[in-house]
Amino acid sequence: MNFLFNAEEEQLRATVREFLLEHFTEDVRAENMAGKRGEGWGPLIRKFFDTVNEKRWFAWSWPTEFGGGGGNRTAQFVIEEEFYRYTGITLGGGTGAPAILSFGTAAQKQEFVPGAIKRDIIFCQGYSEPGCGTDLAGIRCRAKRMGDKYIITGQKIYTTNAQNATHIFLMCRTDPDSVRHRGLSILLVPMGMPGMTVRPLWTVQNDPPAPFGTTYGEERTNEVFFDDVEVPASCLLGEEGGGWEVARRGLNLDRVGAWRYLISVMRDEDIVNWLHGDGELQDSLRDDAQVRDKVAEMWTEAEVCRLMTMRSISIEQNGGKFTYEGSAEKVFAPEHSVRTTEAISQILGPYAQLMQGSPDAIEKGVFAHNILGAYQSTINHGSVQVMRDQVARVGLGLPRAAK
Amino acid sequence: MDILLDDQEVQIKEAASEFLAGECSSALVRKIETDALQYSPALWTKFAENGWLQLCLSEKNGGEALPLTYLGLLFELVGYHIAPIPLHSTMVPAMVIDRHGSPEQQQLLQGMLASELILSHAVAEKNGRWTTDSIALDGRIEGNELVLHGVKSFVGSYRASQLCLVVYREAQAPHALGAVLVPTDAKGLSSEALVSMAKDGESNLKFDHVRVPLSARVGQPGQGNAIALEVMDLSAVLYASMMAGAGQRTLDMAVAHAKQREAFGQPIGAFQAIQHLCANMVNAIDGTTMLSREALWRIDQKLAYRVNVAQAKSFGNEQCMMVVRSAQQIHGGMGFIRDFDLNLWYRRVASWSLRGGTAAEHRRTIAAALLDQPGKVRIGAIPQQ
Numbered sequence: 113m114n115f116l117f118n119a120e121e122e123q124l125r126a127t128v129r130e131f132l133l134e135h136f137t138e139d140v141r142a143e144n145m146a147g148k149r150g151e152g153w154g155p156l157i158r159k160f161f162d163t164v165n166e167k168r169w170f171a172w173s174w175p176t177e178f179g180g181g182g183g184n185r186t187a188q189f190v191i192e193e194e195f196y197r198y199t200g201i202t203l204g205g206g207t208g209a210p211a212i213l214s215f216g217t218a219a220q221k222q223e224f225v226p227g228a229i230k231r232d233i234i235f236c237q238g239y240s241e242p243g244c245g246t247d248l249a250g251i252r253c254r255a256k257r258m259g260d261k262y263i264i265t266g267q268k269i270y271t272t273n274a275q276n277a278t279h280i281f282l283m284c285r286t287d288p289d290s291v292r293h294r295g296l297s298i299l300l301v302p303m304g305m306p307g308m309t310v311r312p313l314w315t316v317q318n319d320p321p322a323p324f325g326t327t328y329g330e331e332r333t334n335e336v337f338f339d340d341v342e343v344p345a346s347c348l349l350g351e352e353g354g355g356w357e358v359a360r361r362g363l364n365l366d367r368v369g370a371w372r373y374l375i376s377v378m379r380d381e382d383i384v385n386w387l388h389g390d391g392e393l394q395d396s397l398r399d400d401a402q403v404r405d406k407v408a409e410m411w412t413e414a415e416v417c418r419l420m421t422m423r424s425i426s427i428e429q430n431g432g433k434f435t436y437e438g439s440a441e442k443v444f445a446p447e448h449s450v451r452t453t454e455a456i457s458q459i460l461g462p463y464a465q466l467m468q469g470s471p472d473a474i475e476k477g478v479f480a481h482n483i484l485g486a487y488q489s490t491i492n493h494g495s496v497q498v499m500r501d502q503v504a505r506v507g508l509g510l511p512r513a514a515k
Numbered sequence: 516m517d518i519l520l521d522d523q524e525v526q527i528k529e530a531a532s533e534f535l536a537g538e539c540s541s542a543l544v545r546k547i548e549t550d551a552l553q554y555s556p557a558l559w560t561k562f563a564e565n566g567w568l569q570l571c572l573s574e575k576n577g578g579e580a581l582p583l584t585y586l587g588l589l590f591e592l593v594g595y596h597i598a599p600i601p602l603h604s605t606m607v608p609a610m611v612i613d614r615h616g617s618p619e620q621q622q623l624l625q626g627m628l629a630s631e632l633i634l635s636h637a638v639a640e641k642n643g644r645w646t647t648d649s650i651a652l653d654g655r656i657e658g659n660e661l662v663l664h665g666v667k668s669f670v671g672s673y674r675a676s677q678l679c680l681v682v683y684r685e686a687q688a689p690h691a692l693g694a695v696l697v698p699t700d701a702k703g704l705s706s707e708a709l710v711s712m713a714k715d716g717e718s719n720l721k722f723d724h725v726r727v728p729l730s731a732r733v734g735q736p737g738q739g740n741a742i743a744l745e746v747m748d749l750s751a752v753l754y755a756s757m758m759a760g761a762g763q764r765t766l767d768m769a770v771a772h773a774k775q776r777e778a779f780g781q782p783i784g785a786f787q788a789i790q791h792l793c794a795n796m797v798n799a800i801d802g803t804t805m806l807s808r809e810a811l812w813r814i815d816q817k818l819a820y821r822v823n824v825a826q827a828k829s830f831g832n833e834q835c836m837m838v839v840r841s842a843q844q845i846h847g848g849m850g851f852i853r854d855f856d857l858n859l860w861y862r863r864v865a866s867w868s869l870r871g872g873t874a875a876e877h878r879r880t881i882a883a884a885l886l887d888q889p890g891k892v893r894i895g896a897i898p899q900q
Binding site (some may be wrong): 113114115116117118121128186208376380381385386387388398404405407409411412413414415416417418419420422423425426427429432436440443444497499500501503504505507508509510511512513514 | 516517518519520521524579582584654766769770773774778780781782784786787789790791793794795797801802805806808809812814816818825826829830874875878879881884889891892893894895897
């Protein structure tokens with residue numbers, strides 16, 4: 113047992129922090145925001161990404177042959193944490209690349225992984241559909257094999273970042289007679305193919321725009337329509353009909369790590385740091401026994417979120433496999449985020465409703481925007497209800513309900 | 516950073532687990548609850564003979580000098596098996612003596628390892644509060660003696676013990692606390708047995724001008740306040756370890772029951788309402804376990820740890836209570852029948868959650884660290900004493 117990062121990792125943390133303070137200027141930040149909104153990536157943010165890539169920080173623990181740093185997972189976590197805290201940028205080559213490293217052909221690894229690390233290739237996730245979300249076994253989007261091509265028909269929804277993605281990590285049904293999760297496959301489909309349409313869905317926490325650091329600060333997500341989209345059969349990742357296994361690997365990685373942890377605990381830090389301030393409101397709240405008790409309670413829960421993350425990183429660092437731990441963390445951290453957001457709002461009273469730009473808004477309204485954002489994390493990437501099913505069935509061996 | 520158990524930790528955990536599973540049955544636990552001293556001398560002797568008491572003592576005292584996290588693993592297992600032995604009452608003062616005691620006091624640890632000496636520790640008083648402010652037992656220096664006058668309350672396994680580490684307030688310097696070893700047969704010292712839910716031998720003590728030599732004080736002059744806090748923190752965090760272990764056992768019982776008990780044509784464990792309750796129990800136990808292990812690890816590493824202890828105990832108090840209550844819910848009516856074993860764990864977790872500091876008391880410590888000192892906070896790295 114060891115609960116501290118070692119000196120080398122702490123040194124790395126300091127180096128990364130110093131680098132970000134120097135290079136991620138307000139201008140770079142603005143270009144990054146514009147890029148995320150789908151307005152294109154400016155020269156400053158591109159140069160920033162290039163510099164980070166030269167340091168191999170985007171994928172520190174990934175194999176060097178694909179452009180990773182060949183370092184350990186713990187050090188990568190340290191880099192990820194500093195990046196997310198200061199820039200809001202998530203590292204690790206996005207969702208698609210880990211699954212491609214596990215299931216891709218040699219050609220696919222070369223084609224996608226180095227590009228994904230450099231951010232030339234950006235994946236969006238094509239899982240949810242209007243008729244199915246957390247239960248992906250209900251997928252209807254159809255890919256029909258025609259010689260060396262697939263013809264795709266159907267619709268995806270909540271496809272975050274589709275406006276910026278170069279590819280969609282598409283889960284679709286390749287066997288029309290299959291039921292549940294048999295007969296599903298993953299296709300790596302380039303965006304912008306003839307027959308594809310992306311339509312924005314604007315999220316509630318960004319009207320007015322949410323301040324930096326809001327939990328689930330994504331301004332938009334999307335619907336993606338496939339109208340007889342033709343792609344080469346080489347887009348298939350893994351085996352035809354093996355999409356369930358491929359996706360499971362990718363999804364587990366989404367549910368743990370620096371980003372998931374930080375979006376769940378940053379308000380705990382914010383409220384304490386704000387309470388340190390000099391204002392009349394802070395002075396009265398800081399001495400209120402009930403406020404102190406609630407803040408300490410929520411802080412402790414946040415510490416549990418941290419420990420659950422450290423557990424996940426320890427498992428990954430040791431090359432172990434998750435049994436229930438990823439799912440358990442995906443219950444505790446998002447629900448903590450909701451509990452603390454709502455508790456903070458009861459501490460701040462009417463000020464907690466004021467959004468960015470309003471007179472008297474506290475901390476640019478981040479606590480108000482969080483009320484609209486935090487609960488999204490109990491839904492996205494597998495609802496906490498289904499995550500509890502996983503803990504119970506996989507972790508504790510409880511049976512499935514009879515039909 | 517690697518917070519999982521390493522090979523040696525797994526090995527010791529498995530060995531201790533096997534020992535306790537073999538030696539500690541629920542029948543024994545039930546029998547001991549009705550005995551006068553409410554502990555099993557036979558199990559205590561065997562426990563000592565197997566070397567479990569010396570894991571974390573320093574080598575000069577016959578110990579193996581393993582990190583305190585091993586003691587945590589042991590306490591988790593003692594909670595899992597609710598072993599009726601005075602381990603908590605003894606190990607807290609033993610670790611304090613090992614770290615701060617005089618050579619003569621350290622010599623006492625040999626007697627403990629030979630199971631000839633049982634220790635206890637006394638912190639709380641009549642008002643039941645777990646704060647240093649509430650420590651009022653008067654300790655007046657008269658010549659070569661310390662004269663103790665006042666009361667102590669809620670002292671675990673006191674009647675089984677021969678020596679009690681007592682925290683007092685210095686009469687001549689009221690801002691200063693001290694800790695002193697008092698023989699339980701000292702003149703002027705009397706006790707009354709309490710009837711707690713745990714039925715594990717708590718007592719109230721009355722000190723009527725009890726005289727002990729000054730050499731019985733533990734630690735150097737000026738160290739008293741720090742030692743008092745150390746006693747309190749070790750006591751609190753080891754209760755958290757035991758609650759985590761006991762909670763784990765009730766989860767295991769609840770899951771086994773839910774797989775086998777049928778209702779509405781299927782095992783009740785197939786219902787999501789039951790499954791989700793169990794998933795919540797998993798996180799509650801894991802959270803308590805990780806918080807308490809981290810606190811013990813930090814104590815061992817000589818890092819600041821008070822906030823970590825407070826986190827472990829406040830979270831454990833509420834969350835482990837939820838765990839054992841949920842186990843009751845899953846068991847239905849049989850859970851509250853005396854002959855069924857679940858209540859043995861439920862009653863102990865309920866008691867343990869009320870000793871060594873309540874959630875609110877520990878959160879005061881956390882809040883003070885967060886709010887009463889300058890500097891930006893960050894999860895995992897708050898400024899603390």
